[in-house]
Amino acid sequence: MIELSTTWQQTLSALEHEDFDAAYWTLESAYGVAKRPERAVLSLLTATLHSLYGDAGAEDARRTLRDAVTLDPSLRDDKLYRALQAELTARTDPARGAVLAREAQDPNLKVPLPDLEPVARYHVMVALALGDEPQEALDAAPIATELPVHLRWRLRSWQADSEEALGHHEEAQSLYAEAAHQAKGLNRAIMLQERAAVLLQLERHEEALVVLERARTFYGREPDEALHLANWHYLRAQAELGLGRAEDALKSIETASRMERAEGDPSHGVELVWGQVLSALGRHDEATAHFEESLTLARPEDRAFALHELGVAYLDQDKPVEARERLQEALAFDEYPFLPEVYADLAEAEYRLGRLPEAEASAQYALSQGATVPASLVLGSVALDYYHLDEALEHYERVIRESAPISRDWVTAHSMAADILSQQGFQDPARIYSHASQALEHTDPTDEWYGTLTDLMTRAEEALRGGGRRTLN
Numbered sequence: 001m002i003e004l005s006t007t008w009q010q011t012l013s014a015l016e017h018e019d020f021d022a023a024y025w026t027l028e029s030a031y032g033v034a035k036r037p038e039r040a041v042l043s044l045l046t047a048t049l050h051s052l053y054g055d056a057g058a059e060d061a062r063r064t065l066r067d068a069v070t071l072d073p074s075l076r077d078d079k080l081y082r083a084l085q086a087e088l089t090a091r092t093d094p095a096r097g098a099v100l101a102r103e104a105q106d107p108n109l110k111v112p113l114p115d116l117e118p119v120a121r122y123h124v125m126v127a128l129a130l131g132d133e134p135q136e137a138l139d140a141a142p143i144a145t146e147l148p149v150h151l152r153w154r155l156r157s158w159q160a161d162s163e164e165a166l167g168h169h170e171e172a173q174s175l176y177a178e179a180a181h182q183a184k185g186l187n188r189a190i191m192l193q194e195r196a197a198v199l200l201q202l203e204r205h206e207e208a209l210v211v212l213e214r215a216r217t218f219y220g221r222e223p224d225e226a227l228h229l230a231n232w233h234y235l236r237a238q239a240e241l242g243l244g245r246a247e248d249a250l251k252s253i254e255t256a257s258r259m260e261r262a263e264g265d266p267s268h269g270v271e272l273v274w275g276q277v278l279s280a281l282g283r284h285d286e287a288t289a290h291f292e293e294s295l296t297l298a299r300p301e302d303r304a305f306a307l308h309e310l311g312v313a314y315l316d317q318d319k320p321v322e323a324r325e326r327l328q329e330a331l332a333f334d335e336y337p338f339l340p341e342v343y344a345d346l347a348e349a350e351y352r353l354g355r356l357p358e359a360e361a362s363a364q365y366a367l368s369q370g371a372t373v374p375a376s377l378v379l380g381s382v383a384l385d386y387y388h389l390d391e392a393l394e395h396y397e398r399v400i401r402e403s404a405p406i407s408r409d410w411v412t413a414h415s416m417a418a419d420i421l422s423q424q425g426f427q428d429p430a431r432i433y434s435h436a437s438q439a440l441e442h443t444d445p446t447d448e449w450y451g452t453l454t455d456l457m458t459r460a461e462e463a464l465r466g467g468g469r470r471t472l473n
């Protein structure tokens with residue numbers, strides 16, 4: 001005869017150290033001497049362990065759940081059983097899994113051991129998160145201190161995932177930091193990398209690098225580390241690229257790809273970042289090849305990212321026809337978070353094809369949806385083609401206000417503003433000098449604009465000194 005609560009506590013003692021082998025051995029040993037009703041509960045407890053492996057453990061979890069209700073059909077009305085069923089269903093049918101998770105919150109449902117109540121709520125939360133219901137998942141989450149130790153960092157990870165899904169990136173990175181603090185070994189590295197990924201979304205590249213360096217210290221020689229380490233190099237490449245270290249980023253992304261392919265698991269994300277790095281290095285033909293490979297590897301929900309990057313790569317190669325085709329394909333993905341930018345890039349393609357009305361319409365829509373800088377650049381170009389100088393100047397000044405100082409768009413807008421003001425009769429030399437000098441400071445001497453800006457500054461200086469030469473336009 002066995003005592004279920006004692007067996008469960010022994011199992012938790014092993015899980016506290018992430019010793020799954022010892023945990024399974026404890027449950028299996030008890031199963032061998034238990035009676036039928038106790039075996040049913042032990043099967044249920046074993047299913048909770050299998051579920052922690054995610055998709056990889058789902059089939060084993062389903063099998064042990066079937067064993068549990070075969071041994072004791074009354075467990076179909078158990079809260080932990082219902083919660084696990086909801087989670088496993090959500091892995092293949094998210095909407096149905098969310099429905100089952102709501103049903104599993106019925107307060108009339110019981111659990112075989114009091115300690116399993118918060119565990120059941122944990123699995124309900126997971127099911128809701130998998131079921132694309134992040135706010136419900138957060139609302140259903142149990143109190144961390146009521147959970148067994150091995151579930152506390154996992155709780156924070158799922159909460160972080162839900163916050164991220166809601167666009168709450170600051171909250172997400174903080175929760176991943178807490179998860180990393182509570183996790184052990186490779187799991188700590190994984191949580192730190194998740195935090196770094198969110199920091200990259202927040203464009204905190206230097207901080208992301210610091211977090212990644214810390215994550216690297218938790219890698220050893222375990223056989224299942226390779227893909228996680230490949231992800232580490234992938235994230236490092238993004239941080240380095242964000243800091244303008246394209247050559248370093250290239251080495252990192254090449255390493256990530258090599259490690260993934262050695263494991264037989266190449267990813268669209270690595271190919272996408274590889275293309276971005278090559279684009280930053282001006283190697284646009286090579287970048288396009290990697291974006292094409294990214295599109296080949298992408299899951300349906302990721303195709304828009306690759307299509308958008310391909311469109312931009314074709315613009316960089318001055319291939320507006322090909323760019324327009326890929327960008328129009330990207331517009332079919334309504335859930336793509338960067339649709340305003342796609343419309344702005346499509347406007348650029350239309351402009352280069354001489355389709356000014358279409359370019360203006362796409363750019364105006366992009367502007368209304370928040371893609372301010374790229375849309376305004378196109379609108380400025382269109383206005384100049386119509387010789388609407390006041391309107392063009394307004395668009396370029398908007399770019400100056402909204403773009404990052406010394407960025408390429410910022411320099412372009414200052415250059416164009418100086419040029420337009422000169423075309424308007426050189427009536428405000430101080431303003432021309434200001435725009436031209438700021439642009440010139442960040443313009444390469446080999447750039448054709450360098451001479452133009454230098455000339456504009458000279459003329460503006462002469463006008464400000466009252467040099468008696470009449471300005472002709």
